[in-house]
Amino acid sequence: MYIPILIGSLRRGRNTPRLAHFLHRRLAAVDGVETDLFDPKEMNLPVLEERLAYLDDPPAALVRFGAAIDRAAGVVITTPEYNSGYPAALKNLIDALGPEWRRKPIAIAAHSVGAFGGKSALQALRPVLTNLGAVPIPATMTVPHIDKAFSETGDALDEAFEGRADRFLGELVWYAQALAAAGEVTNGSS
Template identity: 40%
Template sequence: MEPLEILVIYGSVRHHRQGIRAARFLVAECVARGHRATLIDPAEEQLPLLDRMYKEYEPGQAPEGLERLAGRIKAADAFIVVSGEYNHSIPPALSNLLDHFLEEYFWRPSAIACYSAGPFGGVRAAMQLRAMLCELGTPSIPSLLPVPAVQDAFDDEGRPKDEAYRRRAGRFLGELEWYANALKAARRGGVPY
């Protein structure tokens, strides 16, 4: 199996954000499995509030940061979206980042890792995110990777405090790999339009 290009898209820009640890963990786990993984962090991307989608710019006229991010998305084989739960929904920074693009996601699978400070691990946000990702053309795999009490699950570098996370992530990533390889092979034969 050849290495995959995987984007780990994180969703929070809050000052004391804890979910970045889960995102770092997933990047490291993807790399350990032989893939190329890149963290997309809205705090670093600094996208403006959505006014114009990438596709609404004339070719070559999009702002440099938007152009660079579009290229990364187009080159990806799969996406892992790491989302907290804000008021039973997804963070606004994540929605803003995702909504800047559309066709760039098409024909590639996504996977949802969700988290919260409490016991439910962000699964309510994941259900809303599942519908959104499908609408964007990057349907999510059936499995989720919920992380309850995210503040206690990983250290600052993303190393798990409980090794069970590596086992759970292994199953989660194995499923994403299967879908990513299947869709990658199908894209080589052409897409519906």
């Protein structure tokens, strides 16, 4: 089962990769899961001019991203909170696709350097994903004081995060399996 992870920030000196790398390692250790990291810094996409499906000359990174979301059984999105929302870089990635998101269970992990752990970013993201026909799962992860919670290479500085992350990712795997089974029963119709 393929479950890619998105890094939702492009900022210089960004903290989001701390959380993304941590979750990537936990997810890679789950039996039967293949994962991957999508980083907008490496993808270097222009600000949206048109969605992938309508481009004659899409950038290779966008083609690869579209194919990855299309074949994904689920997706993990890591996002910081910017002004009570989530970064434009993340919206740019989301809007670049359309039908590829449909029926994908999505696990949102948010963070901030403050005490609330990116809760407002998480709430702002849900209706956007729902609008695309994706399924943001009930389980979420919020990380306050991200700079003190994980090292730059994504090691948890408090081991309680390991259990929290495994429960959070376990929920996503459950939804991914359930929706994949439902898809086989209905043969993708309707």
